[in-house]
Amino acid sequence: MLEIRNLSQYYGEFCALKDISFDLGENEILGIIGQNGAGKTTLINSITGLGGRPSGTVRLDGTDILGKRPDTIARLGVARTFQNLRIFRGMTVREHLLVAQNRKLSPGRKLLPNFRNTEDAGVDALLEFFDILRFRDDDAEGLSYGDRRRVEMARALAGSPKLLILDEPGAGMNEQESEVLASQIREIRERFHTAIILIEHDMSIIRACCERIIVLDHGQKIAEGSFEQIAADREVQRAYLGEEDA
Amino acid sequence: MFSQQIVNGILLGSMYALLAISYTLVLGVLNMLNLAQGEILTAGALVACAILSAGGSMPAALFASVLVCIALSLLVEFFCLRLPRGDTQVVTTIAMGMILQNVYTGLWGSESIKFRGLSSGFAIRISTLEFNATQILLLAITAALMIALSLLIDRSRFGREMRALSDNRTAARVSGVNIGRVTVLTFALSGLIAGISGVMAGMVFTSVTAFTGGTIGDKAMVAMVIGGTGSAFGAGIAGIILGIVEILSVGYLGAEYREIVVFPLLILFLWLRPSGIFGKGRVERA
Amino acid sequence: MNVYYTGLFVTFLINVLCALSVYVILKSGQISVGNAGFMAVGGYVAGILSTVYGLGIPASVAAGSAAAALCGAVVGIPALRLKGTYLVIGTISFTAMIRSIAQVLDITGGAMGLKGMKRIGILWIVIFAVLVIALLFLFEKTRYGLDVEAVAADSEAAAAAGVRVILIKVLSFTLGAAIAGIAGGCYAHWTQYIEPSDFSTSVSTMMVLPVILGGRNRIAGAVLGAAVFTILPELLRFASVWRMVIYGVLVIAIVIVKPDGLISGRKRHA
Numbered sequence: 001m002l003e004i005r006n007l008s009q010y011y012g013e014f015c016a017l018k019d020i021s022f023d024l025g026e027n028e029i030l031g032i033i034g035q036n037g038a039g040k041t042t043l044i045n046s047i048t049g050l051g052g053r054p055s056g057t058v059r060l061d062g063t064d065i066l067g068k069r070p071d072t073i074a075r076l077g078v079a080r081t082f083q084n085l086r087i088f089r090g091m092t093v094r095e096h097l098l099v100a101q102n103r104k105l106s107p108g109r110k111l112l113p114n115f116r117n118t119e120d121a122g123v124d125a126l127l128e129f130f131d132i133l134r135f136r137d138d139d140a141e142g143l144s145y146g147d148r149r150r151v152e153m154a155r156a157l158a159g160s161p162k163l164l165i166l167d168e169p170g171a172g173m174n175e176q177e178s179e180v181l182a183s184q185i186r187e188i189r190e191r192f193h194t195a196i197i198l199i200e201h202d203m204s205i206i207r208a209c210c211e212r213i214i215v216l217d218h219g220q221k222i223a224e225g226s227f228e229q230i231a232a233d234r235e236v237q238r239a240y241l242g243e244e245d246a
Numbered sequence: 247m248f249s250q251q252i253v254n255g256i257l258l259g260s261m262y263a264l265l266a267i268s269y270t271l272v273l274g275v276l277n278m279l280n281l282a283q284g285e286i287l288t289a290g291a292l293v294a295c296a297i298l299s300a301g302g303s304m305p306a307a308l309f310a311s312v313l314v315c316i317a318l319s320l321l322v323e324f325f326c327l328r329l330p331r332g333d334t335q336v337v338t339t340i341a342m343g344m345i346l347q348n349v350y351t352g353l354w355g356s357e358s359i360k361f362r363g364l365s366s367g368f369a370i371r372i373s374t375l376e377f378n379a380t381q382i383l384l385l386a387i388t389a390a391l392m393i394a395l396s397l398l399i400d401r402s403r404f405g406r407e408m409r410a411l412s413d414n415r416t417a418a419r420v421s422g423v424n425i426g427r428v429t430v431l432t433f434a435l436s437g438l439i440a441g442i443s444g445v446m447a448g449m450v451f452t453s454v455t456a457f458t459g460g461t462i463g464d465k466a467m468v469a470m471v472i473g474g475t476g477s478a479f480g481a482g483i484a485g486i487i488l489g490i491v492e493i494l495s496v497g498y499l500g501a502e503y504r505e506i507v508v509f510p511l512l513i514l515f516l517w518l519r520p521s522g523i524f525g526k527g528r529v530e531r532a
Numbered sequence: 533m534n535v536y537y538t539g540l541f542v543t544f545l546i547n548v549l550c551a552l553s554v555y556v557i558l559k560s561g562q563i564s565v566g567n568a569g570f571m572a573v574g575g576y577v578a579g580i581l582s583t584v585y586g587l588g589i590p591a592s593v594a595a596g597s598a599a600a601a602l603c604g605a606v607v608g609i610p611a612l613r614l615k616g617t618y619l620v621i622g623t624i625s626f627t628a629m630i631r632s633i634a635q636v637l638d639i640t641g642g643a644m645g646l647k648g649m650k651r652i653g654i655l656w657i658v659i660f661a662v663l664v665i666a667l668l669f670l671f672e673k674t675r676y677g678l679d680v681e682a683v684a685a686d687s688e689a690a691a692a693a694g695v696r697v698i699l700i701k702v703l704s705f706t707l708g709a710a711i712a713g714i715a716g717g718c719y720a721h722w723t724q725y726i727e728p729s730d731f732s733t734s735v736s737t738m739m740v741l742p743v744i745l746g747g748r749n750r751i752a753g754a755v756l757g758a759a760v761f762t763i764l765p766e767l768l769r770f771a772s773v774w775r776m777v778i779y780g781v782l783v784i785a786i787v788i789v790k791p792d793g794l795i796s797g798r799k800r801h802a
Contacts, residue, residue, distance in 0.1 A: 048692060069698070070691035080692055088685035090749070090798045091678075099682045102675050103694030110675040159694055279617045281737060325784055331791040336620055337744045338784050340565070340737045345780035347734065352773040457734075464628055464733050467621050475617075502642055505632035512625045517610045520618055 001026045001195055002047075002163060007056035007066075009039075009046050009219075016042045017054070017219045024163070029189055029196045031210030033203075033230075035239065038216040040199045041083060044165055048080050049073045060163065075103050077162035081152040081169060083199075087140045093151050094136045097123045100158035123158065129191070130154045130184075145172060157192060164194045170202040182208035215239070249375055251497050252490060257381060257450060259489020260388035264443045265466035266473065266481035267395065268436035274412040274476035275432050279336055282322055282343035283440060284463020289346065290315045290444025291361070291454040292354060298362040304445075312441035318346070319437030323430060350456035358455045361448035380449050391442060392482060398435075399478060408432060412476055465492075468512040474522025484523065540766060542654060542722055545661045547758040549715035551742040552664055553708045555754040558743060560704035561684030562611060566623025567712040568736030569630040572728075574600040574713025575720035579646045580639055582721065589652050593660065593717030597710045603630075604709020608702035627736045631728040645727030652721035660714050668751055680704065745783050747793030756795055 002024035009017040017039050024030050032040050046054040049070035058066040065073050079100070088096055101123070102110060127133040130150040135143055140151050149169060156164055166185070170178050182205045189196055200206050206213060207227045215223040215230055217239040223230045230236050265287060272280050290311035297307040326338040366379040377385075399405040407428045410418040419425055447462060448454050469488050473480030488508060495503045515522065550567065557564045578596030581587040587595070607626055614622050634640040641647065671677055682690040683700045691697045720726045742761045747753020761779070768775035790796060 050688060050692070070688070071694055071696050071698075074692055074694035082689065082692075086686050086689035088682050088689065090685060091681060095678060095681075098675065099678050099690065099695060100693040102679055105675060110679075112674060155693060273617060277617075279620055281620075325788075329788045330784075331787075334744065334787045334791050336563070336617070337740060338787050341741060341780045341783040341787070344734070344738055344741070345777050345784075348773045348776040348780070352777070460733060464624065468625060471618070471621055502635045503632075504635075505628060506636055509625045509629040509632060513610075513622065513629065516614060516618060516622045516625075520614065 001061050003057070003059040004047070005057040007043070007046060007054060007058060009042055009052050009054045011052060015219055016052070017046065020056070020216075020221050022214055022221065022224065024195050024197065026162075026195055027189060027193060028212065029185065029198060029210050031206045031213040032197060032199045032216060033201070033206060033213060034216035037218075039219040040216055041167060042219070043216065044080060044167055044197070044199065047073075048078055048165065074159065074161075077160075078165070079156035079159050079161035079163070080165040081149075081156050081167055083167045083171070085145075085148050085152055087148055087151060089141055091140060092137050093127065093132060093140045093143075093154075094120075094123055096140055096151055096155045097126060097158040100155045103159055126154050126158055129187075146177065157188065157194075160192075161194055163197065164188065164192075165197045165199075167199045168201060169198070170200055170205045173202070175204070178202055178205050179208075181205060185209045247374065251493050253375060253377070253381070255490030255493035256486055257384055257489070258493060259486035260384060261443050261446050261450060261462060261485075262466050262469050262488050263482040263485025264388065264391060264439050264446070265462055266469035266485040267392075267478045268439040268443070269466055269470045270473070270475055270478055270481045271408070271432055271439075272436050273470070274478075275408045276327065276411070276429055277415075278327055279339070279467075280322060280326070280436070281336060281339040281463075282318075282326070282346060283436065283466075284459035284461075285343045285346035285350075286315050286318045286322070286437060286440045286459070287444045287447065287462060288350060288454070288456060288459030289318055290441040291448045291458050292350060292359075292444075292456070294445045295359055295361045295448055295454050298448075299359075304364065308442065308445050311445050312438050315441030315444065316434050316437035319433045319440070320430065323433040327429070327433075347456055347460070354456060356456055358453045360453050361451070363449040363452060384446055384449060387442060387446065391439070395439075395478060404428070404431060465508060468508055470522075471512055471520070472515050472522055474524040477522065477524035480522055480524030538654060540762065542657055542718075544759060544762040545657050546715050546719050546722070547742065547762050548661055548755055549664060549711055549718070550739050551746070551754040551758040551761075552668060552751070553710075553712035553715065554740050554743045555708075555748065555751065556668065556711060557704050557708035558740075558748055559684060560680050560701050561687060562701060562704065563616075563619060563740065564611075564623045564705070564708060565620050565737045565740055566607070566625075566627040567708065567739050568731040568733075569623070569627030570600040570603055570709035570712035571716035571719065572627070572630045572634060572726075572731040573603050573709075574716030575726050575731075576634060576640050576646060576716075577713075578717030579649050579720040579726060582650065583646070583648045584639070589650060589721050590656050593652070593656075593714060593721065596717040596720075597713035600713025600716065601706050601710035604706040605702055607709070608705030611705060612698060612701055624733055624736065627731060628733060631731055634728045641727070643728060645725055645730075646720070647725040649721045649724045651724060652718060657718045657722070660718060664711055664714065665751060665755070672751070676700075741779075741783050744793055745786050747795030749792060749798050750795050753793050753795040757793070 005021045007017055007020040020043060034040050045051050047058055049068050054066055060076055063076060065076060124133060127136055130153060132147055132150050135147060140148060170181050173181060186209055198209060213227060213230050214221055215236050222235045222239060223233045269283055272278055293314045294307035294311040297310050322339060322342055326335055326342055330338050364379045364383060368379040370377045370382060407423045410423055411428055447458055465488055469485035470481045473484030491507055492504060495507050553567045554564060574596035577599040578592040581595055582589055582592040611619055635643050679695045679700050682695050683697050687697050742757030743754045745760060746757025764779050765775045768778060786794060
């Protein structure tokens with residue numbers, strides 16, 4: 001459902017991405033790994049329309065989305081979370097989800113006041129899934145780091161996306177939490193039928209969730225395959241561990 | 247006559263240029279727009295006017311003006327930069343400007359006061375142009391100040407610290423720049439420039455009111471943007487060009503056309519090239 | 533009713549409209565210190581329509597507001613690319629440009645100003661003010677209102693969540709300009725004389741103070757700020773020009789101590 005061909009991104013002279021190509025099928029979980037600065041977030045930003053002048057082709061279900069505005073891309077069914085959580089200051093958890101759902105409403109409906117109604121069932125179900133239902137009417141900003149992360153994910157899912165992009169959702173988690181997250185990601189795929197792109201540093205999560213993994217290094221794709229395949233790849237080892245003595 | 251108007255334009259523009267430099271210094275180094283700067287200039291003009299009217303000498307008037315303006319600038323630094331939260335700083339400068347303007351009206355009324363400039367009949371004639379003592383002094387002051395500023399920014403340690411802070415605040419702090427000190431000194435410097443500009447305004451317009459600095463400030467801001475924020479050189483050139491454009495507009499189109507070329511010009515720049523002519527290209531994008 | 537009190541009441545209402553015009557734009561995360569420009573457009577257009585073309589006052593004010601709204605949209609589009617300082621300078625310059633245009637044209641009376649407008653009935657000003665407040669109040673309760681808050685909080689994250697950021701921002705400018713236009717039209721027909729210097733940079737920048745003082749997140753805050761701005765100088769009449777100094781000091785003090793303004797709690801959506 002997602003086709004990427006020869007995606008490149010330059011910031012002035014600096015080449016952040018070079019000739020990235022890969023596919024993503026419906027309901028697939030794809031992992032993207034790489035050292036810091038390898039271009040993972042840049043890749044996501046290029047796909048979601050945030051910044052720079054990327055070149056190449058990015059097709060979502062046949063529609064060209066490269067270079068489109070971020071809200072247009074979001075409305076086409078792409079949702080994402082951010083590495084540095086971007087919570088809306090001053091809004092409750094419930095309101096975060098309502099905003100994300102706004103894209104599904106007609107302008108007429110949007111002009112009507114916000115009464116509690118049937119949409120709330122969907123919102124509540126999502127909050128329940130992430131175990132943050134009890135925070136529903138609280139200021140999202142005041143929650144713990146982990147809960148804010150869950151709000152971000154709930155917000156992303158609230159728009160019923162076809163493609164969900166998670167940018168380091170496991171950052172700062174301990175082993176237990178990572179396990180929970182990993183199974184949660186798999187459950188998201190089952191329950192909400194979204195394709196997922198997962199950027200992570202935590203290999204246990206990658207291994208537990210992803211059928212296929214792409215490795216980036218200095219803006220280029222250096223390997224693609226299952227976890228075992230890329231773990232055995234010489235290029236990958238070199239990128240992560242430095243030059244091995246021959 | 248054309249060449250005489252060019253000269254007048256340069257004189258007017260020098261004032262814009264200097265004030266524009268003071269705006270761009272604070273904006274470039276401290277990332278803050280001081281909307282009270284026009285009113286600080288007014289203070290300088292009014293104080294100098296008072297001293298001259300009381301029989302004081304021009305150097306005394308200049309000194310007093312600079313002193314007052316530096317003091318006011320430090321007040322702005324404290325109440326509008328240091329204390330308030332980041333996104334409210336501009337608003338506090340608006341309030342400060344309002345306070346100052348009303349203080350002036352309270353002390354001096356809103357009428358125009360005659361500025362007793364130089365009374366010498368001394369004049370230099372170069373072909374068809376005539377420069378009287380006032381004009382010579384103004385040009386001399388402008389040139390001297392611009393050279394001094396240029397040396398300060400390029401050659402001194404303070405200048406280096408200002409530039410470091412302007413380029414990358416975090417890197418500057420890490421490499422040992424005393425940000426608090428540079429902040430205060432930058433404000434003091436902008437106050438000094440405002441003080442000198444205030445005296446110049448009195449000489450150029452031969453009278454001052456509580457509102458003198460306001461219009462000059464507006465145009466200096468235009469010059470700053472067109473010249474490119476962060477570039478004192480750009481601000482200076484743009485200021486002079488603006489002065490020339492203004493005088494020519496009045497001369498060839500009529501008095502009511504004074505402003506009409508200047509502001510649309512700015513809007514054009516904001517649309518097409520917000521970083522200005524010499525700007526560093528680092529403009530915040532929405 | 534006593535002439536003095538009616539005058540004060542009208543001033544209050546016009547100040548409320550001005551404050552709300554700033555409030556609406558601020559709500560979307562953009563700061564406009566150029567609303568005097570929109571006010572001028574509204575005032576001049578309304579004034580010209582009623583004096584030269586004989587249009588009724590309420591209709592003239594409405595037309596003036598529409599003209600101002602158009603300017604708002606025109607300003608709002610390039611404003612998207614400017615943030616913070618540049619937006620401030622841009623909006624100040626817009627106001628200066630409107631002033632300079634008014635100074636040049638014959639139909640606006642040039643520097644001599646526009647005069648001869650008939651006096652607007654107080655009831656009309658009240659109606660306009662109440663309408664605007666009611667509409668804003670309802671609008672904030674809608675899903676669009678939620679969009680606006682999201683854009684102000686984090687426009688990139690809002691875009692990633694599917695909010696039409698550009699539309700929201702330009703609409704906010706348009707709406708703010710329309711409200712300022714109504715203020716201008718009412719002002720022109722109350723004082724029955726307007727000139728370019730009525731819409732100076734000082735006036736324009738000072739227009740943001742009531743909103744910042746009263747509370748930038750709530751309509752009630754803007755209204756409170758306008759009330760303080762109108763009443764305080766009257767209470768301190770004995771202090772003449774120094775009353776504005778006191779007001780200014782008050783603003784700075786509040787901004788430092790309570791940056792979100794006097795009424796700072798956010799209203800929850802139903």
